[in-house]
Amino acid sequence: MLRTWVTDRFGLELPLVGAPMAGVSDGRLAAAVSAAGGLGMFGVPATAAPSWIAEQAAVAAGGGRPYGIGLMAWALDDDPGQLDAVLDARPSLVSVSYGPFDRYVEPLREAGIVVATQAGTTDEARAAERAGVDVVVARGGEGGGHGRAEVATLPLLQSVLDAVRIPVLAAGGIAGARGLAAVLAAGAEGAWVGTAFLGCAETTLSDTARERVMGASETGTAYGRVFDVAQRLAWPAEFGGRALRNAFFDRWAGREEALAVDEGAPAELAAARRTDDFGTAYIYAGQAVGMVRERRTAADVVAAFAAAEELLGRFTP
Template identity: 80%
Template sequence: MLHTWLTERFGLRVPVVGAPMAGVGAGRLAAAVSEAGALGMIGVPAAATGEWIAGEAAVAGGGPYGIGLMAWALPGNPAQLDAVLAARPPLVSVSFGAYEPFVGELRRAGITVVTQAGTTDEARAAEQAGVDAVVARGAEAGGHGRDEVATLPLLQSVLDAVRIPVLAAGGIATARGLAAVLAAGAEGAWVGTAFMGCVETALSETAASRVLAAEETGTAYGRVFDVAQRLAWPPEFGGRALRNAFFDRWKGREDELAADDSARAELDAARRAGDFDTAYIYAGEAVGMVRERRTAADVVAGFAAAGRLLSRFAAPGS
């Protein structure tokens, strides 16, 4: 059994956090990941209500779990923070925007607070802001974040730059990836895409089929889908998603897209219809390793094999 700050802090058997994936991971997936011995998280969409958070927290809350919030959305939706404080999950992630004002209140409530950093300077700033741990999120990761530094160089730099615990995110989908970041000095892995094939996600069967069929080169990074929806994501945080026809048509034409109401309506209609030639599915570069429908327990059990990989290098009798 692997022992790290992450496993000791939350009583886990496997040093993995199921990343908060809005629209993919709600209470059911969080509960399944946690029951399997890792730490599941609920991804909170920007427009989610406090009631939605309370309901999903009730589903997830049989063991240790976490909730992921988008910092840029909180000022316009303060009920989200109120609901999280009422639920008191063991872990809260606040990322992407001005997260600093929320750190103290969450910690005073007895909640462990982390944030995601896409550069070493962001990790240093997170330590100064008082978070308990920082997630070094590389450009390979799915969903929103920076596209500036890959996971391995970022992780090495962040580990040298901060004294707080560091988790690694981006491109980690198997025990081999977990072993690699643990060997480098991370306290665990922050894993999203590897769980996207799980039966406990909120993805439709059509979306899940797209994930399972995607190749490792089948993702693209940009702001096309956010601009089309008029979402107020800070511009430095684009999103990595499965490449599709809508993305390819509008990539590089974001200024034009921002004024095109017909494109916005087209995307909205596609989302309702489940047409993923137009609608988006956020996923990371590890998607090529997600090949079959599995349970979250199966995925977590696969990560547990990292201990055997790392033991190859232990001296006899050590």
């Protein structure tokens, strides 16, 4: 068995955390990942009501296994009820990232919750340690969804491991046993994985979206702020998003100032999301999307990561 800080702390079979993908992972996916031996998480969208958090937490906790919740720091100022709902739910782990997260660390820790934050640079990891988080996620630019894109996973991970004393998880571009073995060998306590689960029925993605994911290549993603600007979301400018490249992105990339005042773009994007028109609507995914080739259950995905033990065993005398 691969034993690390994260497996021992949460009683896991594998050092694997399902990333809290807002809009993709809800309580059902979190529960499925946890039941399979990892630590499942669900992400809280910026506009989610506290009641939604409570409902999804009940689903995630239904199997009796540890689970986690991901929060966006920039959204909490507008809706402090989200934090209250998370404190009431008492998950095992809470990730609070992207914005002024430090003010939320102590309330979560006082509630007995392990606190993580995602860092895209070594300086951000150092700041997370100073803020008192229990574990930092070194998230490289290959990762899907939101974050920084300045540094790739492997150089970031090496630097962060040298810079902090708290446990470190690795994120970005890890989609199977080889990736898990690589980051464990480097010294990470586990992997934080999102894109690998996009082909699973337990996500909230439609069948059309899953087909789009499974048809994408490793070069089929793009990083930027186009979809956030079009939705008038208040994401901090330093945190863009990596999604499947499409015609809407290509039309507006580099023209974000014009997009911000275009009256028709928000409605166009909203309509495309309602109708699964992914020539316009977004699907957030990382560069590992080229490895997602078939429909699988979350349990299948988690089980495939177990081969990391055999890979690492090749170097044991």
